[in-house]
Amino acid sequence: MPSGRPETPPSVSDLKDEGSPGAKHPGEVNDIPDATPPSTPPSPPEGNKAQKILLLVSVFLCMFLVSLDRTIISTAIPAISNEFNSLNDVGWYGSAYLLTSCAFQLLFGKIYTVFPTRPALLASVFLFEAGSAICGAAPSSVAFTVGRAICGIGAAGLFAGTIVCIVYIVPLHQRPKIQGAFGALFGIASIVGPLIGGAFTSNITWRWCFYINLPIGGVAMVVIALFLEAPPRDDAKLPLGKKILKLDLLGTSLLVPGVVCLLLALQWGGPTYPWNDGRIIAMLTLAGVLLIGYAVVQATLTSTATIPPRLVKQRSVISALWATICINSGNYIFIYFLPIWFQAIQHATPVSSGIRLLPVMLSTVLGSILGGFLNAKLGYYTPLAIFGSCLASIGAGLLTTIHVAAPASHWIGYQVVYGLGLGTCFQAPNLAVQTALPQADVPMGIALVFFGQLVGSTVFVSVGQNVFSNQLVKRLAGFPGFDVGLVTEGGATALVEALPEGVRAAAVVEYNEALRQVFLVGLIVTCLAVLGTVTLEWLSVKKPQAEKLGELEKGVDGKGAGEQGAEEKGAEEKGAEEKGAEEKGVEGKGAEGKGIEEKDGEKKGKK
Incomplete structure (x- = not known):
């Protein structure tokens, strides 16, 4: 029933929501709300410039440590294997790090979409620091390998977390320069890593190749904890149990062992065991089954899918x-x-x-x-x-x-x-x-x-x-x-x-x-x-976030920007027509009411 006053015309954001795949249209029931992306957070706020610089420096330090950790160990491995008498374990020093960083990479991507960025990033730095501490203090080759595996888990979180942090700190039009600096950082770490590792191993001890991460990572954690501000998420108030359920536990339980089996088969096939060895065939078969199962889970359980x-x-x-x-x-x-x-x-x-x-x-x-x-x-x-x-x-x-x-x-x-x-x-x-x-x-x-x-x-x-x-x-x-x-x-x-x-x-x-x-x-x-x-x-x-709504929607439903713009324009015209019809109805009703009142007045006068 009309309220007697014109309704407020829909905003651009409302029209965007109506045109999105997750919106409910007449006669349509949307029973998979999580299959659509959460609302797009606003662009990075204009905050204190000094705080942003501190955050950027901390993020760069985190990424530099991860990049350095992949190369600094190369010149330290002979000394490590000599101390532990563990020449047969040398391959695991690199493989343990690689296996966990690969296997947990997608899980951390999901974590950053469900949980707040600051605690997720801090947890990643903590894991990397804990793994470095274990490696530095390792009394045996087994303990050192465990430390490398934990470092790999932390590195998986830092790879995605540092870029996510930059998304919240730096406007889109300024990110190419930051991304270029990140690429340079990887190159520099590749150059200086073996040199630093050799210097520590020759002049102090190989253990400082890992102890060096602790003070730098500690400073980064303090800065991130104090100054990182990320926009609140739509599901921020969800109970912890429901957030954990959104992490695609079934998919992760298939992906992690599948990736581990695949990488182990690739590491061992040829140099360690012949490709026709039963162990290699078994791992490749198991990897194929698990990864196919993961793909099926992603396609069917879309509300919690990692991808x-x-x-x-x-x-x-x-x-x-x-x-x-x-x-x-x-x-x-x-x-x-x-x-x-x-x-x-x-x-x-x-x-x-x-x-x-x-x-x-x-x-x-x-x-x-x-x-x-x-x-x-x-x-x-x-x-x-x-x-x-x-x-x-x-x-x-x-x-x-x-x-x-x-x-x-x-x-x-x-x-x-x-x-x-x-x-x-x-x-x-x-x-x-x-x-x-x-x-x-x-x-x-x-x-x-x-x-x-x-x-x-x-x-x-x-x-x-x-x-x-x-x-x-x-x-x-x-x-x-x-x-x-x-x-x-x-x-x-x-x-x-x-x-x-x-x-x-x-x-x-x-x-x-x-x-x-x-x-x-x-x-x-x-x-x-x-x-x-x-x-x-x-x-x-270079476009501001508000001007990119049509292009961003293309990333969700595959529609072109022109098509999306046409839909928004059509929605605006439709909204304007509905508004005009309502106003016309209100005016018509008012005129009709006035005519009835005048007619009653004439009858009363005659009486």
Whole structure:
């Protein structure tokens, strides 16, 4: 029944809600409220500039520690294994960290969408610090491995948490510069990590490679606890039990063991056990069953899914995931096998081979910084993503041409071309996720991108290792004195040195050809990254949040911005028509009432 006064016209946000997939339309019952994203929080508030700088520094420190932790251990491993007499456990020092960081990455993405950002980020820092303390004080190899596993869990939370923190601190149009600095941070950590680890191991003790994390992480925790302010969530008042139920416990119970089985099979297959070994086959089979079960859970239980279907239906998310898997897979292949080329082909020492890798490291840092500033200037990340992936592909192609007598100008120049391309496009997937998704879905999107980075690089390093081993066996089988066992058990130079001196020169040529086949794998996956970058949507990072509502909705239901705008315009016109009809009805009713009163007055006068 009309109230007698015109209704307030719907706001733009109301129209947005009506056009969203989760809105209830006449005759439609929405019984899965959690299948739609929560409302988009507002843009970062204008707060105290000093507080923001402190927060940014703390977030950068957290990410630097995580990046450093992945490389600082490389030069400390000999001293650690000597102290614990644990040469057979060396592989687990890296694998334990990698397994847990991969397995828990998506879970932390879900945690950041359900729980407040500050306690979730603090818990991640605490886990990383606790793992570092255990590693530093470890009395045995087993305790050290447990500490590395805990560090990996904390790192999984920090990967996603630091980017989520930046989303709340930095406006979208300023994030390309910050993302560029993040990429540079990874490169710098890769350069200084082994140097710091070697300095601690030689001059103090290897334990300080992990103790160094404690004071820095402690300061970061204090700053985050005092100054990080994140917008409240729609479900902030939900009881703890209901929040835990939203964490997709069933999916996580399938994903974690599935990822662990897959990574263990890839780590052990070839070097440790033959690929036809029953243990490898069993782990691969179990991984396949568990991961298929996880996919079924995500598709059916959409209200609590870790990866909601709406996320994988968004074009930019799929393109970003594809690009980041390919970019990082190619990068790890070259970073892993170029030092082997320097040592086996050019007879460089391990330290010298690390120094010869500086061109790609430094050019990646430079490309990342330049890419951040250019993305901010252009307002679009897609052009540089395409340019960077194409340039990296050219550099990767050049690296596949190196030969035994390649001069320094070649392998330095090729690394620079590859590194500049890599740095330019390295952060584009993260920016794409932040720009294309509603802010409430950004944590899950970021976690998905990091998950792709970790799993992709692990898979393709294993692929490269198996290609390398098979090529060596194939090419050196006819040489006198060749022993297949040296391929899996010998060092980078032991295989060639074990052959008679008269055939070593020819063996080095074949060794070089085997490495070129591995570099060809890196070239292929780097070229495939172009497919991801060219299909990224052209979304602006300069538009204010309010102007991006149509584009953000596209990340949810796949509609184009123009189509969404047309719907909003139609809704506005419809609302205006309804308002006019109501006002007309009110006026008509008023006129009708007035006419009746006048008629009654005339009758009364006649009487």
